[in-house]
Amino acid sequence: MTILARILKEKENEVQQLLQNTPASNEGLKIRPSLFDALYQNERLQIIAEMKRASPSKGLINEGANPVVQASIYEKAGAACISVLTDTPFFKGTFADLKAVAEAVQIPLLCKDFMIHEVQIDQAKASGASVILLIVAALPGERLQVLYKYAIESKLEILVEVHNVDELQQALKLDAKLIGVNNRDLKTFEVDLARTAEISANFPFHEERVLISESGMQTVEDAEVVTKFGASAILVGETLMRSGEVAQTIADFKVKKGVEPR
Numbered sequence: 039m040t041i042l043a044r045i046l047k048e049k050e051n052e053v054q055q056l057l058q059n060t061p062a063s064n065e066g067l068k069i070r071p072s073l074f075d076a077l078y079q080n081e082r083l084q085i086i087a088e089m090k091r092a093s094p095s096k097g098l099i100n101e102g103a104n105p106v107v108q109a110s111i112y113e114k115a116g117a118a119c120i121s122v123l124t125d126t127p128f129f130k131g132t133f134a135d136l137k138a139v140a141e142a143v144q145i146p147l148l149c150k151d152f153m154i155h156e157v158q159i160d161q162a163k164a165s166g167a168s169v170i171l172l173i174v175a176a177l178p179g180e181r182l183q184v185l186y187k188y189a190i191e192s193k194l195e196i197l198v199e200v201h202n203v204d205e206l207q208q209a210l211k212l213d214a215k216l217i218g219v220n221n222r223d224l225k226t227f228e229v230d231l232a233r234t235a236e237i238s239a240n241f242p243f244h245e246e247r248v249l250i251s252e253s254g255m256q257t258v259e260d261a262e263v264v265t266k267f268g269a270s271a272i273l274v275g276e277t278l279m280r281s282g283e284v285a286q287t288i289a290d291f292k293v294k295k296g297v298e299p300r
């Protein structure tokens with residue numbers, strides 16, 4: 039079984055648990071600025087900075103990190119958005135992390151999990167997220183469209199994650215505004231920035247949409263490469279979680295964009 043298949047199996051159990059609990063309240067939630075607005079036509083590459091303790095591909099990354107401290111540094115350093123992994127079995131994140139970060143920061147907040155059911159979207163929203171991730175490869179048939187619509191109705195922004203041109207077409211069919219290309223193959227864990235190149239070659243840059251390059255960003259050169267491919271933002275986890283100078287690393291990643299993609 040691929041890792042993605044294993045994760046999705048686990049999510050089915052989580053959904054059953056969630057469905058047995060009383061729905062969480064949305065009272066007292068902050069209104070956050072739009073992530074799309076922060077990214078669209080910005081003259082610099084923007085950073086979605088991730089709170090990531092561990093991952094199936096890397097094992098422990100920074101187990102002891104305090105999510106509030108980490109996220110506050112990200113915000114102060116000029117990140118456009120904070121991403122918090124909430125999956126526990128594979129990434130050692132929690133919804134408590136997301137809630138704590140939501141209290142501490144004002145910028146857009148992404149709940150990073152493997153969504154397969156509406157109840158997870160409710161939970162993300164109730165925990166303070168303003169953006170959710172939908173992974174095309176995890177949502178066969180109508181599920182992608184159903185969850186996308188549900189998230190829109192819930193007044194959330196949606197980052198649609200794709201791995202290839204076929205999945206890009208599906209994202210465009212939804213009219214997704216925030217499209218992320220994961221440079222890491224969720225089946226093999228291999229990272230290749232050529233994935234961003236491939237999506238870029240097929241991306242309608244003249245439309246009101248943004249391309250986000252996710253995973254495997256280690257150096258300023260990596261950021262420059264994906265900027266040339268037209269990325270408006272990068273999603274960075276591991277490099278920031280391991281950096282001894284987080285603020286400087288974020289500042290360095292915010293490279294100036296060229297005039298035209300590619």
Ligand SMILES: O=P(O)(O)OC[C@@H](O)[C@@H](O)c1c[nH]c2ccccc12
Pocket residue numbers: 088090150151173199220252253254255273274275276277
């Ligand atoms: O730690 P990295 O290589 O900088 O990657 C961050 C982020 O892109 C990655 O965590 C991610 C991208 N898409 C996902 C989907 C599920 C879980 C995790 C992810």
